[in-house]
Amino acid sequence: MITMTFKNVLLFVFLKYLVFYSTRMIEMNDYRILRVWELRSITDWYYYLWMVMFLPAVSIMLFSAPIYFSFRIKNIFLFAFAVLAIFTAEYFMYVSITSERHIDGNGMLNGIIGILLFILFFYKKIGKICNISKRSAQTY
Known part of the structure; x- marks a missing residue:
């Protein structure tokens, strides 16, 4: 688990694209992007x-702050809705920039990698939001 700082949200977005590009290189068996000496x-x-x-920079500019501030939401349902909305918006941003189709396999792969890394990076903070939400629900 990583502490919840804005710098770590930026790291999350950067690593998400690093994993995505690595996955695409392995899938396509095309490693030309690594040949910087050429x-x-x-x-x-x-x-x-x-x-x-380009894509990591756009994602960082558009989605880092919403991800960071979504962790201030104390209701688990509102938090889940906010995170789902952020990842959905990022999917449509990715597809609108890179594809002519609305349903794109690369966009879905990018989203799945993003969700998995999001859970891996911030699972303790997500657990705290769940606990706070449960405690506040018990007081009513």
């Missing part, structure tokens, strides 16, 4: 950074 010019470097960093 980049010769500024144009090559620009294209490389654009292809590798």
